[in-house]
Amino acid sequence: MNAVPRVSIVLLNWNGGDRVVECFRAVRAQDYPEIEFILVDNDSADGSVEKCLAAGKPDKLIRLPENRGFAAGMNAGIAEATGDWVMPLGNDVYLSPDYVSTVVARGEADPEIGVVGGKEYAWADGERTNLPRPSAGALFVSRELRGRWVPTSGDAYAFGVSGSMPLMRRAMLDDMRAVHGYCYDERFGTGYEDLDLWFRMQHRGWKALYCPAATAWHVGSASADGASGFLDKPPDYQQRLFRNRHLIWMKDISPGMRRRLWLRWHLFELLLPAYLLLRAPSALGPWWRGRCDARRQAAAFRSEGETTSRQALVPESVMLGFVR
Template sequence: MKRVEVVVLNWNGWRDTLVCLASLQRLSYPNFGLIVVDNGSTDGSQDQIEARFPAIKVLQTGANLGFGGGCNAGIRRALEQGADYVWLINSDTTVDADALTELVHVADEQAQAGAVGSVLYELDRPEHVQLWGGGKVQLWSGLSRHQLMPASLDFISGASMLLRREAIEQVGLFDDQTFFMYWEDSDLGFRLRQAGWLLAVAERSHVWHKLSASLGKGSPLLDLYFTQSGVRFLRRYAPVASVSVLVMVARMLLKRLLMGDVGRVKAVFKGYLGA
């Protein structure tokens, strides 16, 4: 049976992380380890996690390295420990007991699958599908959409992503130098597909996810990072990057202007300038 290392990234969110870890303790898959990475939290997260789960020694980055950077620290540790697969699971999730078993089952059946995703549901509406594995990116418009039903995918969501060791070793980790937060999973999905790997979804792997728990939905900081990373992504992959960037930024600015949210307008503009 393949060895899986489960990587959970925490940043100033130990309450959510404790709930996530409790659900992971109930996994039916028998051969997995647990790596908790703390991204330089300032709320006492490491002490809280280690007090509740004494068997876990938190891997401390010492600074906020962003989503990709924090996950990369966990992935490196997982590979050092001989993992065949690495499962990235968000700290603001709870998982079904068979979630990992189903992911591994699909990965074992589909040898060309570099990454396998779960079906994510809204935490506060448990029957409502939030995301079917991942999403698609319209390169001309810069529009990234979550897939809600079976279809081909451009990327697997980093909220629940099983990565094959051989795929990671071929294409590399998240590009944490380019993407501090958001779009790093899209970039990895594009790199995997360019290298010939497939993206798959384990339909019976169920995860419940609290959307935008780290920054908060509608946060100006979310807009800043999303815009910055989106512009960088389009400059890398869009056929005519200048057109795609213009369309994406204009759409985001217009939407926030119509909402009358000046703070978010400024955040989008700042993200564009910082890209």
């Protein structure tokens, strides 16, 4: 390992327009001395890659022949990364100049930390505001397998951190590849792929640290045209999230956890279509199609769930401690 740990930042772009150029410049403006900058493009057609290259040169440029989504795009960049730490970065995230140096210092203080993440503020209408986003906090999990963000003014160990700008330890990612064969599960596409990674990471005993001293600004849901609310997202996005939530249940929830969470999970599932009928009838189609998609993949994901349980290094009581 270098005297100063090397950080590989993987900026994933898909039709990021002028916004990704600002993200690109924010990466180049980091005060951390040892950064490898990798730009991955998911076959953009808006000229945004050329705009980035006009602003400077990344260390590596990966042009994918088609839009492969977040998980596959990030995996392509991570495969080329050489850093001791790797930061997957969305094209709608602007890092403060000391973001990398702050999270690296926290991560290096404890070798059991697998990921560190900072606080998100809203990047709205082109303005970087002082308004915390809903995801500004330490991530825990509800009994219905939804993210639950807990605000805190100081560092806090948690289930996970924001998937928009996490700093991941290379050893943790290597562990995920050794057990599962991949970092991000590309079958998730975009949505819940980070939650799946946090589950697998926690099962193996790696820690997640939320560090509010590291700040960034995030538009949110750039791949869904910036729609912030779930019911405002396009139907295909909704369908994928409905599906992926079920895949998490099959793959990442151990038998003991399933017994403890069974009642709330199934009660939520029972009430969800009634809620959608009243609140957003147009979402009933994506909900049903997502459930059908999950059923078609059930055998493979349940088989992987058995592998996950066998390879787990922490007791189920520790995992249940992240349920709030």
